[in-house]
Amino acid sequence: MKNLLISSAAALALLAAPAMAAETLKIGMVVTLSGPPGALGNQARDGFQLAMEELDGKIGGMETELILEDDELKADVAQSKARSLVERDDVDFVVGTIFSNMLQAIYKPVISSDTFLISPNAGPSTFAGRNCNPDFFVTSYQNNQNFEVLGKIANEKGYKRVFMLAPNYQAGKDSMAGFKQNYEGEIADEVFTPLGHKDFSAEIARISDSEADALFIFMPGGMGVRFVKQFSASGLADKMAFLSAFTVDETTLPAQKDDAVGMNGATNWAPDLDNEQTKAFVAAFEEKYGYIPGGYAMQAYDTAMLIDSAVSKAGGVEDRDAVRAALKEADFQSLRGDFSFNNNHYPVQDFYLLEVVKRDDGKYHTSIIEKVYDDYADSYAEQCEMGG
Amino acid sequence: MSTTLLLIQLLNGLQLGVLLFLIAAGLTLVFGVMGFINLAHGVQYMIGAYLVVWFYGLTGHFMIALVLAMAVALALGLLLEAFVFSRLYDRDHLDQVLATFGVILFVNQGVKVLWGPTPLTIPAPEILAGTFQLTENLQYPVWRIAIIAIGAAVALLLWFLVTRTRLGMLVRAGASNAEMVGALGVNIRRLFMVVFGFGAMLAGFAGAIAAPIYSVEPGMGDDLLITAFVVIAIGGIGSIRGAFIAALLVGLVDTLGRSAVTDILKLFLEPSAANQIGPALASMAVYVLMAAVLFFRPAGLFPARGAA
Numbered sequence: 001m002k003n004l005l006i007s008s009a010a011a012l013a014l015l016a017a018p019a020m021a022a023e024t025l026k027i028g029m030v031v032t033l034s035g036p037p038g039a040l041g042n043q044a045r046d047g048f049q050l051a052m053e054e055l056d057g058k059i060g061g062m063e064t065e066l067i068l069e070d071d072e073l074k075a076d077v078a079q080s081k082a083r084s085l086v087e088r089d090d091v092d093f094v095v096g097t098i099f100s101n102m103l104q105a106i107y108k109p110v111i112s113s114d115t116f117l118i119s120p121n122a123g124p125s126t127f128a129g130r131n132c133n134p135d136f137f138v139t140s141y142q143n144n145q146n147f148e149v150l151g152k153i154a155n156e157k158g159y160k161r162v163f164m165l166a167p168n169y170q171a172g173k174d175s176m177a178g179f180k181q182n183y184e185g186e187i188a189d190e191v192f193t194p195l196g197h198k199d200f201s202a203e204i205a206r207i208s209d210s211e212a213d214a215l216f217i218f219m220p221g222g223m224g225v226r227f228v229k230q231f232s233a234s235g236l237a238d239k240m241a242f243l244s245a246f247t248v249d250e251t252t253l254p255a256q257k258d259d260a261v262g263m264n265g266a267t268n269w270a271p272d273l274d275n276e277q278t279k280a281f282v283a284a285f286e287e288k289y290g291y292i293p294g295g296y297a298m299q300a301y302d303t304a305m306l307i308d309s310a311v312s313k314a315g316g317v318e319d320r321d322a323v324r325a326a327l328k329e330a331d332f333q334s335l336r337g338d339f340s341f342n343n344n345h346y347p348v349q350d351f352y353l354l355e356v357v358k359r360d361d362g363k364y365h366t367s368i369i370e371k372v373y374d375d376y377a378d379s380y381a382e383q384c385e386m387g388g
Numbered sequence: 389m390s391t392t393l394l395l396i397q398l399l400n401g402l403q404l405g406v407l408l409f410l411i412a413a414g415l416t417l418v419f420g421v422m423g424f425i426n427l428a429h430g431v432q433y434m435i436g437a438y439l440v441v442w443f444y445g446l447t448g449h450f451m452i453a454l455v456l457a458m459a460v461a462l463a464l465g466l467l468l469e470a471f472v473f474s475r476l477y478d479r480d481h482l483d484q485v486l487a488t489f490g491v492i493l494f495v496n497q498g499v500k501v502l503w504g505p506t507p508l509t510i511p512a513p514e515i516l517a518g519t520f521q522l523t524e525n526l527q528y529p530v531w532r533i534a535i536i537a538i539g540a541a542v543a544l545l546l547w548f549l550v551t552r553t554r555l556g557m558l559v560r561a562g563a564s565n566a567e568m569v570g571a572l573g574v575n576i577r578r579l580f581m582v583v584f585g586f587g588a589m590l591a592g593f594a595g596a597i598a599a600p601i602y603s604v605e606p607g608m609g610d611d612l613l614i615t616a617f618v619v620i621a622i623g624g625i626g627s628i629r630g631a632f633i634a635a636l637l638v639g640l641v642d643t644l645g646r647s648a649v650t651d652i653l654k655l656f657l658e659p660s661a662a663n664q665i666g667p668a669l670a671s672m673a674v675y676v677l678m679a680a681v682l683f684f685r686p687a688g689l690f691p692a693r694g695a696a
Binding site: 034035036037038039168190191192193194196198199201202203205206209221222225226229230233234235236251252254255256257259 | 390392393396397400403404500505506507508509512519527528529531532601602603605606607608611612643646647650659660663664666667668671
């Protein structure tokens, strides 16, 4: 009986707590930190924490508590961690995830608990169209966009025959569909490899036999490292164009090194984007963490700044409608320069053709060659019924 | 498929087969002689790769790094044998599987702590780093040819050791009937240790020579280990000759299957459907081969003589 009294008292104390809790802003972050894909989540974590540090630990002027969770790239783990964030820790925002399948896992528990969910990387089509949600924002891109951009580049460069290579899972199939949406030339072949493929010699032999003038490739993480190395060793790199997304970036370049120099990619940012905020960000990031930030770090940094702008504007997190409206306005200085949200809360932004370069100090990064799209919106937004 | 493509796929298949053989040789002896299921054998492959990258960073010379890596891989194998595995020989297979699986988790996490989760790479040794022109628009890396040659040399050496030396005789005898060999006054524990250390070193060697082709990352040996078990099942447990032939067979079937299955399906299916089904079927090819071999020869192609 005594225990019951104590726990009731504790429960009452908790009920009285919100007045106090309003002083602290609680943000839960669910990203992949372990295993080889953890390199991506580590970038996102570092980017977010750098932003917090620059804001003196106060996002939106409020004392901020960041709760970091590793989803281990397992759907059940991601879901239970997200659930504990919204139920036990009672966070105001959940920031996550890196991988789209993890986002699918945490989406429901977070959204149904009336918590804002902001994705710093995963941008699946699932929530971009008919199933868009007022409490869900994406600060990266809609997944298909990078591939659509590559399709346009292939047209503009006049590539007549393209060989396509991707891993055999949902994102791999989406990547090919995205590319083909814009690409008008002939497709030499479409080849799917198993996920986590080790030896690309069979595929490389087929590529060399295909008489294609460009290769479209989506090989994230360690697969990209192995492919680039073997592709370069085969001597094909000098003979055909290399159009990639998520295959040569700041997370894989430390391993790919010289083999990747000159290869092309397409995305929304590169560390040498010509604006003041990017210069300052890259310098501060390298100073603190000792490596060059990629898109994952940039998007997480932008996410923190977005939350900062919204919470400041709404004067706290009490009034959820005000916070939502302020998020939608995206009134912050993005590292990308132009940035706004579409009606489906996915970004409208510029896309660039990138090339891997070696810096004077021997480090590698992607570098912007030219702008491909100005204020590019995704193709699912019109199916979303939220007002502009 | 053109003839050059076929030729290249044959070379690729041989090269994969040789790597599989180096891993399977140790595995089949350990399993055959000691009746010990060592899931952690793939870990030795990974350790070899990490060590060669590490020593290369220290010395800047691939061959020196390779020798050092093999020496340390041997030492680590013997340490694992002395402190962990030797306690498991008398336990049943489930205990062995659980304990060695634990070793996998432990070592995978260990290399992550030491070298980080991102993949590492290492260039091939300078003299063998080039490519040679196979056809007009196709070059083939010299290092892959070197791997095939090295593998064939190691296979010859092993054949000599196993069939022409006293140690090899004891190993063969141990594979047939370990208890009887022990009863005849041979120190079977020491024999186990030598075999184990040698097997660990071979797997480490495989990892080291594979490092310039693949990326070096935590868990890199785990997939190959499964295929290596397929190899020893096909070849016959405890048989070096069986492991060699089965490894080449599996390497060829896997590599040729990956390119041929989709092409064959395209003859009577929509290209997009063939692209979906082909890779799935191709990754089953080696298991189908194993099932077929075991159906006709349940003990594998070359079972150790007299083994139960």
